[in-house]
Amino acid sequence: MKRILTIQDISCFGKCSTTVALPIISAMGVETVILPTAVLSTHTMFQNFTVKDLTDELLPITEHWKKEGFHFDAIYTGYLGSTEEIEIAKKIFSDFGGDDTLIFIDPVMADNGKLYPAFDENYAKLNAGLCGEADIIVPNITEACFMTDTEYKEVYDEDYIKLLLERLAKLGAKTVVLTGVSLSEGKTGVYGLQTETGRYFTYQNDRVDAAYHGTGDIFASVCVGALTRGVNIDEAFKLAADYTRDTIKVTLDNPEKPWYGVDFEATIPGLVTNLYKLV
Numbered sequence: 604m605k606r607i608l609t610i611q612d613i614s615c616f617g618k619c620s621t622t623v624a625l626p627i628i629s630a631m632g633v634e635t636v637i638l639p640t641a642v643l644s645t646h647t648m649f650q651n652f653t654v655k656d657l658t659d660e661l662l663p664i665t666e667h668w669k670k671e672g673f674h675f676d677a678i679y680t681g682y683l684g685s686t687e688e689i690e691i692a693k694k695i696f697s698d699f700g701g702d703d704t705l706i707f708i709d710p711v712m713a714d715n716g717k718l719y720p721a722f723d724e725n726y727a728k729l730n731a732g733l734c735g736e737a738d739i740i741v742p743n744i745t746e747a748c749f750m751t752d753t754e755y756k757e758v759y760d761e762d763y764i765k766l767l768l769e770r771l772a773k774l775g776a777k778t779v780v781l782t783g784v785s786l787s788e789g790k791t792g793v794y795g796l797q798t799e800t801g802r803y804f805t806y807q808n809d810r811v812d813a814a815y816h817g818t819g820d821i822f823a824s825v826c827v828g829a830l831t832r833g834v835n836i837d838e839a840f841k842l843a844a845d846y847t848r849d850t851i852k853v854t855l856d857n858p859e860k861p862w863y864g865v866d867f868e869a870t871i872p873g874l875v876t877n878l879y880k881l882v
């Protein structure tokens with residue numbers, strides 16, 4: 604069985620980061636090892652959440668793993684709480700990385716033109732450095748703008764997306780993929796560039812007009828799970844985009860109207876069925 608290490612926080616209540624990555628990747632038939640960067644009572648959309656930073660625990664944990672000789676087929680980083688944790692992630696890449704370990708980074712720090720409250724421009728610059736070490740990065744447009752010093756645009760065209768991708772490519776990752784790219788009315792999806800071949804790829808599906816916390820995390824989890832199972836890049840992004848869309852649709856239909864996260868549990872059977880058509 605393949606094995607993924609995911610490095611991100613545990614938001615105890617709220618369905619994001621580790622609490623979605625672990626069940627989704629496991630359901631895809633991949634062993635999931637977690638390295639929690641912090642424990643929060645809820646994610647940061649709630650008021651008055653508690654945070655216990657775990658920066659000091661990270662290297663002692665991974666030193667133990669090194670002694671045990673553990674190997675990871677992929678390392679997937681998401682929400683990292685501080686600049687220090689970015690540096691530690693780099694060390695973990697060099698300790699556990701290699702030709703047979705996919706480094707997949709979701710540089711979670713911003714959306715809708717703004718950095719999340721915990722982060723500043725310096726954090727964004729350091730995250731850009733981390734992204735340079737990846738095989739695949741999956742920023743949204745806002746995160747890409749902060750990492751490449753590009754003006755954020757609400758309204759854009761394909762040339763703007765390609766310019767952003769070229770600038771992201773200069774950071775050094777092998778494949779750069781922008782998420783939340785909408786190129787026509789009612790559609791949204793991804794637009795990627797494989798830097799070694801110069802090949803662009805895109806996948807657009809129906810845009811569901813709703814914004815929920817954690818959708819980026821479920822999307823990234825499916826991508827890295829599928830890639831680790833050997834699914835090709837185009838199919839992996841399609842699987843992830845379709846799963847995210849289906850999950851948002853199901854959540855909108857839920858009469859309890861959850862606001863803090865999506866009903867990703869309800870769509871896992873469909874995800875698994877679709878995955879097994881590809882592997």
Ligand code: PXL
Nearest residue numbers: 614619620646647682817820
């Ligand atoms: O979904 C990304 C994420 C993960 N973890 C925490 C967050 C967020 C987004 O805001 O607050 C704690």
